[in-house]
Amino acid sequence: MKIAITADLHLTNRSKNPERFEAFENLLANLTAMGIQHLVIAGDLFDVHQSNYTDFEVVCKSHLSINIHVIPGNHDPGISSRVIAAQNLKIYTQPELLHFDERGLNILVVPYQADKSMGEVVANSLPDLHEQDWVLVGHGDYTGSLQYRNPYEEGVYMPLTKRDVQKFLPKRVFLGHIHYPHEKDGVFYCGSPCGLDITEVGRRRFLVFDTTTFEVTSFTVNSPLIFLDEMITVLPVEDERSYLFQKAKELIKAWEIQTEEIPKVRLRVRLNGYTSDKTQLTEIIKEIFEDYHHVAEPDLSRVSNSNDLERTNIAQTVRRRISELNWTNAAVEPSSEEIFEQAMRLIYGA
Ligand SMILES: [Mn+2]
Structure with a gap:
């Protein structure tokens, strides 16, 4: 089974940042065309807490064939099913072990927590899997590659260390937070699907993960803005x-x-x-x-x-x-x- 992954959309509302909504809709249209039924959003779906999420709900409701799984990032601590409602939307406010495919690959989703490290949460939420394969999706800094930093936010956010990766041996890790698309040690940052400003240059992407082969493929998002610096x-x-x-x-x-x-x-x-x-x-x-x-x-x-x-x-x-x-x-x-x-x-x- 194929699962799409994105992060760091930083949606506001459609009148303020139409380009971010259009990039999101283009991503969803791609998934529909590819027959992909699951999209996991690894945090910072929204830019700031809002009192009304209607613009986002409308987009979800017009793509009912796609199940949208949202892991809150540091920018969206206030979101839950109490404030956003769509039948194809799930928001994970607690770490949870998901199984999308018939083979039952373990996918641990970890919402951002300010006072915790990723390793701590993984240690507490990963049951005895008897050496089964598992995949981690979360939001924070991979400290094994700190040459890429989030230019907007100082400090280290919910760190995942190289030691954590070596100890818990996830098959793949998908993180949000760093908007620059890159990969190191099997830890993937999808990057923002729509550049937020002049520092986020070039064509943007989303990732597709194959739960059988563990292959990760990158696809271009047809974003209405392309920043070049x-x-x-x-x-x-x-x-x-x-x-x-x-x-x-x-x-x-x-x-x-x-x-x-x-x-x-x-x-x-x-x-x-x-x-x-x-x-x-x-x-x-x-x-x-x-x-x-x-x-x-x-x-x-x-x-x-x-x-x-x-x-x-x-x-x-x-x-x-x-x-x-x-x-x-x-x-x-x-x-x-x-x-x-x-x-x-x-x-x-x-
Ligand atoms: Mn973030």
């Missing part, structure tokens, strides 16, 4: 215009955004480096990205003035050599652009 490094070359157009061409190609998707893009462009003409640079950047909706004016606060072409030649050689090195692109390491930025400080003596 670009830092472009510039150098005072002779023909800045064609140099920038060439750079932008590569950048735009890497986005893989179809023409019809351009209206969905919310773009932020920041620049750093050196230019011989800041006004001209601003105009070129505006011209390059004129088809896109910008969330802010291009930010040139990190661009300094220089028209020293000799230093530019040195900088270009350094850039080429940096790009020839083998970068792991791990989130904990600086990107090659950041290393080049530091190298430029040395070259230009800024």
Whole structure:
């Protein structure tokens, strides 16, 4: 059996954030088309406690073929079946062991609790399973990969440690809380299905878990907004215009955004480096990205003035050599652009 998993929708109401509702509806439409009957939401379904959840109830009621299982996160402590009612909706305010398929795979759902660690709750709620397979779904920080942090919330939320994973041996773990989609040690963060702001870039996804093979597959959510955040490094070359157009061409190609998707893009462009003409640079950047909706004016606060072409030649050689090195692109390491930025400080003596 296949079960879909998402988290961190941070729904408000439809008039305030229509895009979050549309992304959710797109996800549900995908599940209907795929014949998937269960969706588990691993916390932070809502952004803040509301007095009225009608917009959400309406969406649930129009997708009755899908059973929606909600595990409250730290943003939705007040939700229960007393405040939200739909026949295909279940809200788990206590840890519970669920069995969706005929084979009876144990799925432990753990709602967020401020004063508890995930390991503590797992130890107390996991009965003697006689080495049966089990899967954990909850909301909090996996401390085995703290390089990804929730930028909105300081501190550690209901931690699951690497030791917990090694001790209790879940087949898979699905967590909400970190909005960046990633996986480590069999611990999956689906990520938010609709970017909340400019820090949540690119196309978003939901996960599908196969309870027989334990395979986890990622599917794209057709969200009405796609945030893109670009830092472009510039150098005072002779023909800045064609140099920038060439750079932008590569950048735009890497986005893989179809023409019809351009209206969905919310773009932020920041620049750093050196230019011989800041006004001209601003105009070129505006011209390059004129088809896109910008969330802010291009930010040139990190661009300094220089028209020293000799230093530019040195900088270009350094850039080429940096790009020839083998970068792991791990989130904990600086990107090659950041290393080049530091190298430029040395070259230009800024
Ligand atoms: Mn959270």
